[in-house]
Amino acid sequence: MKTKKDYSERTDIEKIQSNWTKINGLFSREEWSSAILRASTAVEISANYVVRQELELKRNLEPEFVNHLLKWANGVQGKFDKLLVPIFKGSEFQKELKKxxxxxxxxxxxxxxxxxxxxxxxxxxxxxxxxxxEIVINTLIKKYDNDFKLKKQNGKR
Structure with missing residues (x-):
């Protein structure tokens, strides 16, 4: 029997996918507001993923410091304005972020x-x-993982 991995032990990609599955379930049950909250959460986790890729893996900053920055930036808009845009200033990816x-x-x-x-x-x-x-998540994650795809769901939108 397959046991579910504890949420806190999942990777950012696994968290995005599990939230995406939840979004589609909420949408199919006509829980519009809850689906929006989950969608925002999935976008924020994708921003976390990009920040971690850049600061921990590419620039070798300590994970504790990166986690501190992610908490400080607070929310998806804060992570875009305070972390992602400055990290990618002057790069081609900054143009994508502006879009x-x-x-x-x-x-x-x-x-x-x-x-x-x-x-x-x-x-x-x-x-x-x-x-x-979906557009934001795919754009952010595909910078590091070209094979990334959000799971398609049956819920009609």
């Missing part, structure tokens, strides 16, 4: 309206946020 920033702002705005104001969202908003999240 993604409008989507990240939209994802973060809708997430905050749910988390901080208690708003309920419609199917159309959830669909838009999930689609934007």
């Amino acid at each position: 993604l920033n409008k989507k990240v702002r939209d994802i973060n705005k809708e997430r905050n309206l749910i988390a901080h104001s208690g708003q309920f969202k419609k199917k159309s908003t959830a669909k838009r946020i999930i689609e934007e999240s």
